[in-house]
Amino acid sequence: QSEIEDLQKNGFSAVEAERVARLYGSEAVDLFSEGPSLDTEVTYAVVHEGASTLEDFWARRSGRARFDADGGMPILESAASTMAGLLDWSSERTRNEIAACRSIRDADMKPIQTRGN
DSSP states (O other), rough: OOOOEEEETTTHHHHHHHHHHHHHHHHHHHHHHOOOHHHHHHHHHHOOOOOOOOHHHIIISSOOOHTTTTTTTEEEEEHHHHHHHTTTTOHHHHHHHHHHHHHHHHHHHHHHHTTTT
């Protein structure tokens, strides 16, 4: 049985199971044995992969910036909150991390938005 099938049994959609299996390989099933968890994913990125900015998690470690249909915008605040707890960020730093990611997303979307006009 594949990791993707096992992850789906743990509550992941087919698309999310594939994303997680590609990112975490054979560790995916053990890492997410309790089901989908943004906190688990963020904690793993910080503790095991050295993610130190929200952009690093959002764009590089999780791939959500490029591969989520909505660019991963809905998870930014929750991910930033988890990172803030792990990395002892101030509320100002947390807000700045979120704003930086939103700014990147806005810049990425600008060419698409202007084409429609």
